[in-house]
Every structure is written in C-alpha cells, then in structure tokens.
Amino acid sequence: MTTVPETLGGRRLLYIDDDPAFGRLVERTLARKGIEVVFAMGGDDGVARLAQGGFDVVALDHFMPGKEGLEVLSEIRALPDPPPVVYVTGADEGRIAVAALKAGAADYIVKDVGGAFFDLLLASIEQAVAKECVRRAKEAAEREVREQRDRAEMLLREVNHRVANSLQLVSSLVSMQKAVTEEPSARAVLVETQSRITAIAQIHRRLYTSPDIRAVSMDAYLRGLIEELAAAMQAQGESHVLKVSAETIPMPTDKAVSLGVIVAELVINAVKYAYPAGEGGEVRVILVRENGAARLVVEDDGAGWRGDEPASGSGLGTRIIKTMASTLQSGLEFDAAHPGTRVSLRFPVDAAAEEEHREAG
Template structure:
C-alpha cells in the first residue's frame, strides 16, 4: 500500500522563498501549500481540521516569525488553540535565541533559522520529519491512554454489574431460604410428636445458618467476607425464635468482629446451630439452662467454644438419636480444617474448635480433602 504524501503548510509573506521551499520539499516527498499571512494560514488550518477529506489534511506547518498583521508568535498561539492542530516548526531570520525559547514554550515542535537563498530547506525537511514523528508518537500515546481509560471504565462497569448481580442472587437465595426456614418453623410448631418437632427445628436452624450468610452478603458492602460476631448474633436470635426458643432464654454470645469468607462462615454457623441444639436437647433435658457461645482470635487462628453447665458425661444415650448432628459437625469441621476438642476439665460440656482465620493452602494436608 502506498503511503499518503504528507502536506506541509508554509506560512510566510515572502513569495519567492515560499517557491524555493515548495521545490525543495517536493523533491523530498512533500506536498507544499503556501499561505502569505498568519490570517490565511489560520483559515487553512481551521478548514483542514474541520474537513473529513483526507486530501485536505495539513500534516505539519512551517511558520515564519516576521509577517505583516499577525506575526509568527501570535499566529502560533492561535494555532495551538485549534483542536487537532498539526505540529508547527517555527522559522525565523533572527539569531536571537530568546525567540526560539518563546516559540518552544508556546508549543512549537521545533525551531530553525532561515536564510534568503533557501539553504535552510534541508534543515526544514529534517525538522518537519521530526515534528511528524513526534506528533505520531503523541497521537499514539493519547490513543493508548484513551484505550486504557476506556478499558478501566469497561472493567469498572463490569465489576459494578457483577457486584449488583451477586447482591441480587444473594438477596433471592436468602429470601428463598428464609421462606423454607419459616415453613419448617410452622411445621415444627404444629407437630404433635416431640421427635418430629426436634427434627424440624434442627432442620430450620441449618437452613437459617445458610440464609443468614446470604442476608449478610446482600446488605454488606463487602461480598467477600462475613463478620462473625454480627452473623452469630443474628443466627442465635433465629434460634431463640424457633420452636425450642423457650428453652434458650439463657443463650448468650461473646464474639469478636472476625471476618472470614462466606463459605467458611456457613460452616461455623451450622456447627454453632448443631452444638447449641445438642445442648438444649441433652444438657438440660427438662429445663432451660445457660448456653454460652464464645468466639475470639488466637493469633492467626480462631477459637470457637460452645459451653453448657448441664449433665455432662452423665447424659444417657438417646435410643432415638441418629447421630446426624455429630456427622454434620464433623463434616463442617473438616470443611474448616478445624481441630475439635472436648474440655475434660469442664463439669458440664464444653466443645472447642480451633481453625485458621484464612483458608489453608491447597497443598496442605487437610481432613477436608477426605470428605
């Protein structure tokens, strides 16, 4: 593909010198357009910048300093104010270096001293080539910066849309799970058999543990973490409103504001639900009693304990028990890569879990890998 011939606009009131420039630069691959005054040159540049016709484009300007009417510096100032104006090489017969400094500060791409015989034309060709390269680099830089800004805007828009969709999903999932928990609560309240009531209440607590996480994510500014003290407080309030709520009047929580990811928060909530319900069922079989849930940081780890002052090891095995609660606790502890211990020094029952605040590395041996 043939490259387009670049056009140089030569603004100078000296017609004879303009013809020398035309002949000299034409031999060097340029098309030269002459303007005899600053006003005429500005008019040509404005029309060239406004037209979409590629043949009317002015690629570079050579601007003389001394002209009647607008002089070179005044013309340069107005050229720089035209959007999309071409680069300007400032040309003068003066040896005064201060003119060069003023022209360059005003926006000229280059500066050279002319003579009346045209010996400066090779230098003008070099300056025009440099100005064109500089202009192309500047244009490429501006286009790259514009693309970067556009990419950032697109990314920000996609991130905002993704966050909105995640919030909407969490909102819908949380609502659906809350409806299921409410239905289980109604069924448990109307159940005639104690074992059915207990099973439905346990199921309701498990569903509520998951629903609370989604509710937290929907109302939080951070979709990547859940604050455990707030989450557990809401979860225990759900348990107090359950069918077994009259036996949880002395259920307390003491927790620090520890943040973990939503998946692991669900595991913590389900463990708390199972162990609290287990204490309600077995530690105080005929009455309400104190049940304490505590959660605090221990360096990089988290300690979770559920404590009661009930019958402890004196509890009799329930022949109706399926062991489902224990299996659920074991599965969730495995998900947390947690160590689960029973405190033998406590007169009632105290279960302590210790797990890392952050998920374990994938290459670390974990009991979760076997589940």
C-alpha cells in the same frame, strides 16, 4: 522527506509559543503533512483555547515572557482530560527535559531552524497521540470491566436475596409442620432442621446487604444467627441465654456456611443437653483471631460433655459438625478443664477474603 503516519492525518495541534513567525512556519510545514495547526500567542491564550476543546495534541515552548512553559504545562495538566503535551525549547538542557517530563509532558524536543526539528516534532506528535490512544482505550476497557462487575454483583445480590427469601419460606413451612406435630421426637427433629435452614439463610441475607458479596463478615453473621436461634428457642418456651462475642473476620461464603452450621448444631446441643429440663442456662459463642488463624468456641456451664461419650439421640448432629469441620481443615477440641462443655475448633483465615473485604469496605 518525512512522511506523516496515517495516525496523524486530520489531527489538530495547538502550538503555544511567543514567536508568531516560527508559529507560522510550523503551521505551514505541518499542514503539508495533513495536520491542522492552531497557533496560540503565549500561555494564557493557549490555556484558554485548550479549555474550548478540540485538540489532539499540544506543542508547548519553554522560554516565553510572563509565564514559562513549565507553569503553563501545570495549568494544562490541571484541565479536565487534557491532550498530551510535547515540550519544546531552544536550550538543550537536561534539567529542563527532566522537569518537563516530571510535570507530565509526553515528550521533549529541542527547537532549531533546521529540518530536523520538524522531523522530531512529527515523531513526537505521533508517539504522544499513540500513547494517548492506548491510555484512553485502557481506561475504556477498565470502565467496561467495572460496569460488567457491578452488573454481575447486582445480579448476584438479587440471587442471594431470592435464595434468602426462599429459605425463609422453607423455614416457615417447617415451623408450621412443627406446630401440628405432637410426637416429641419428631418435633425435636423439626427444630434442628429449622436451625440448619436458619444458618444457611443468614449467609444469603448477609450477602445481599453487604458491600462485599464474595465474603461474609463473621461478627455480624454470628450475631444475626444467634438472635434468630434465641428467638426460635423463646418461641418454644426455652429460657436459655445465648451470647456471642466475635471479631471481624471475613470468610468466603462456603466456609461461612460450614461455620454457621457448626455453631447452630453446637448451640442446639447445649440447649438440649447441658442443663436439666426446665432450667435455663447460658450458652456462649466466641470467635477470635489466634496466631494468624481463627478459633471458634461454643461453651456452657452445664453438665459437661467431653466428646468421647455416646451421642444422645441419633448422632446426626455430631456427624454434620465433623463434616463441616473437615471443610474448614479443622476438627473439634474439647476442654476437659472447663466445668461445663467447651468445644472449639481452630481454622485458617483466608487472606484473599480479608484483602477483598478491606477493598470493598
């Protein structure tokens, strides 16, 4: 004699059929196994009862007048969060089994009047209930992971927001110090320091306003950075024109910081040394894709520097640029044919960052 598994004790089964006598037989047999059976006369009655909820599993007959089981199965699957369905038919036809399983049935058994049917029905119910429990547990776990990730992202955005504000405060303090500093070389050092702070602050500002906190879209970042550098230069009385043209290339935060610092240093160098004192000129920042990688270009139409001459000043900016370039697995290239200065570096594009950015966007 078949014993009911512990997982089925107290379960409610909705049995949909057009044979009340067989329905009562199912009800009496399964009641002895601890399963409560509710009989529904036909598909419409069954769907209506299911809409009220409270069932753990459904057994659905195939051959019924009016609506066949497959049509009823489709209506059941369309209900919000339907229970699993065990498909029942008196015909041992493979096409019916395949159609039922494709339509979303959890299992398929052949009806007969012998004891084997009830054993099979019990086994199918157990399997369907177990699979449903696993599915619900999996969905609950995934939902918890999503909620935890959302909370973590919210906290990280808040951190980036606070860091950006703190860096802005530091930048303001540097600006105040610069305003009361009369010595030209000291003022120049403070200007460069402020540009480096700006490059890093822009990263955190972009992160807390971006849908993806793991990567920075370099087109928006570079535009914001150049706007801030241009505003700072205008405040110093500089008349240079800064332009940026950048493709949408997402980069991990650490690499974006390196690239931003490089851009800030090269732009500051161009402003300081490319054109004669008191004369304005154009400085262009360009970021493009190039054969599976990316290329950053900073160029001007000024006096020209090929990278092999001694550095004008302390050389700190050059050392910073080379250090940042190494973190991008790259190095500086100088275009000797360009009439002014044209510096570029080619670096690999992070495929994982691009995929994550597409998913977030």
